[in-house]
Amino acid sequence: MQFPSLEYLIFFPLAVAAWYAAAPRLRWAVLIGAGAAFLALASPTHFAFAFVLSLVNYFAGLALERWAETRKALWVLLATLAFDVGVLGLFKYGNAVLAGFAQLEALFGVAAPPRVLSLVLPLGISYYSFQLIGYLLEVYWGRQPAARHLGHFAATILFFPKLVAGPIERPHHFLAQLAAPKPFDPADVTAGLKLLGWGLFKKCVIADRIAFVIGPIFGHPRDFSGLPLAAAIALYTVQVYCDFSGYTDVALGSARVLGLELAPNFNHPFSARSVTDFWRRWHISLSSWTNDYIYRPLSMVISFHTSWRRVGTVFSILVTFGVLGLWHGATWNFVLFGLLHGAAVSVEALTSRARTRLLGRLPARVADRLNNVVTVVFYSLSCVLFRANSISDALYILGHAFVGIGHAAPIGAKRMFGRQYHILLLGLVFGALVLGRWWTRRRPVAARPTWQRWPVYYAVIAAIVILGLFQVNQFVYVQF
Amino acid sequence: MTPEAILLEVNKVFAEVFGNPSITVGPTTTAKDVPEWDSLNHTALIAAVEKHFQIKFSLREVMRFQNVGDMCALVRAKTGG
Known part of the structure; x- marks a missing residue:
């Protein structure tokens, strides 16, 4: 279901x-x-x-x-x-x-x-x-x-x-x-339904529409080059976040309606300042599981029986992220995805003091922003492995996305035909979300008076019903 | 050794491993309370505590630590305090 x-x-x-x-x-x-x-x-x-x-x-x-x-x-x-x-x-x-x-x-x-x-x-x-x-x-x-x-x-x-x-x-x-x-509490029901609605919005209005727009690009990447590929990479990052965090919101919201609490899976992952930090914020229930039940015991056992502390740490990180990648499915794409992140976390662990010294010379805000941008770009690029149909497709996309302004070849343009309306709609939705974020930066929706709050709720419901795509894609993470 | 003396020694190990001389831990301190104490540093910390007190922990014992107090209690038991 x-x-x-x-x-x-x-x-x-x-x-x-x-x-x-x-x-x-x-x-x-x-x-x-x-x-x-x-x-x-x-x-x-x-x-x-x-x-x-x-x-x-x-x-x-x-x-x-x-x-x-x-x-x-x-x-x-x-x-x-x-x-x-x-x-x-x-x-x-x-x-x-x-x-x-x-x-x-x-x-x-x-x-x-x-x-x-x-x-x-x-x-x-x-x-x-x-x-x-x-x-x-x-x-x-x-x-x-x-x-x-x-x-x-x-x-x-x-x-x-x-x-x-x-x-x-x-x-x-x-x-x-x-x-x-817990006994019945109307506050649980309303909080749960709000979370459920927001999750459906992210899934049906944003994630599924992005999936529809970028589907032909990931399906036939060799028909494209340059900007369309770069845009597809960026949009897929947004899609996978809205899909999975949308699913999680529906799950947590459904539980909350029953007065039950489930573990959170996300904590502003795109504000992470390192890949290590990213995995403390993204799919938390899986990353903390692999940390507690693979990394910790494995690194401990190696430490108890050998004197290879650094090698042991790197080996344990790579095994942990290898399992994390393989958990998604039995393809080399997922294994490589995991190992790539394992390698990044290992480098961060081995160079943590040197990086702190180096970045300490920059103003804190600049260093934080720089770390954040590098982390998000790294994650987005690694997501190509996650989405591409094969490693060869992934290498093509990564190799041709940033070469010149690029173009959609005639056949590529033909594949995208009919999707202009969806791209425009996504632009409008993103615009509305940016405006919404600006409007709520000092006072969240929940803290506003009824006459301001309820139009927002109705707008989200209307967006789901009118703009939502249903039964187009199953949730990305259901297939795992 | 008294529990207080063990805590003092453990505090020294924390300061050395995390490179932060001003660090202060208590019996109820957990990894959440110390920014430097992540799972990557945890192995180094356990190894340093073992070396400092000339003791050996088992995997099961280490996995049961919920806070610094648990670690100190086991150190005390193993050092015959």
Whole structure:
């Protein structure tokens, strides 16, 4: 089920009504039912996977706590991690591994028929399997107790707003909220609906229209050069932000209507002053997960057993970002994307004192602005790997985007025909947003009187209904 | 060593690792309270504490640290204080 869809428009109010109608101690059952319906509408097997993985990890958590500090706990941890990673790996990377073997066989002249697994990736598995792995490690390290209530645990994993594209919630944060559900508060409902509306605006009015405009450029980059490619790179950065932060706003807003709080995923990422800082602000639930459960333990183990502190740090960063890239999908584009960011973070870690000394000679505002521009440009350029259909396409785009003013070749211009209206509309929307930002720089909309506030809300709703593109693209991050 | 003496020594390690002599940490201090204390510096900090007190931590012990107080308590237990 997509968020901007008729199904969700019917499903969500029903789920909210059932949640508040149920006795607080039974509300977990409503969440399991809603999660089951949400997944089963796509296919009952999606629900079966999520439920079975929840069950296995629930019992593993209890065993880890029971056998804490013993060898048995380590075996339970390793076996359950192998199961979780194995299921995720089989469905997400199985065919890529088989294709790799086939290439290897071809290299040695072994003729074998092509092997392809006909597997459908269970919806949301990339997100909930990481939540489960984080939960296991928290219990194993003794930082959090094991969940006692199976219903609460399953409801935590099956909570529908975050099922298919996160945030990658820390189960203990959510379990505590389920143990003591908040009573109905109209303030939660209005705050949640505002966030939900804003998320839909970003997704349907901005992200999907940009996707429509730049689709032909990324689809056939060799028909373009210069400015159209540079504009497509810049617009894709805006698209991916509006798409994913829009999705997150809908997820957080839906949860808030139920009086529940999900982990934030964004904190003004484009104000970051380094790539390291960027990853503390972008897809926070994933970057903090990889930091806590890959980087920290790996760098610690290397530090305990070797004296290679700097090499260990760089190696751990590269592994962490390699996994972060690979998490998005089994393509070299994503691996390179991750490694590129890992390399940037490593360089920043190794040169932090020298950079501080060097930039200390500049006025603070200038140094901050410079760092910010470099970071945003780096991210935008790396996004080409994220969006391009192949590495060769990505290299073409990066190599031809900044060569002269450029042009759209006749065939390229033909591909863009009919999109002028959408480009104009995007310009108007961006103009309105810049004006809105100027208008609210001293006093946000929420703090303004009713006669100023409500026209803004109606304008956003009208923009979604009139200007929104529905069912054009699924959310970028749902495919992961 | 008394808890206060251990905290004082740990404070010296923090100042040295982060290159900030004016740094002051307490039992409830967490990484959020010290701008220089990020996950990249955390490994160096743990290694420096181990070296300073001539002790060894396990991964499980380090992953359980929630604040400076947790670290000091373990240092005290390991140094027989």
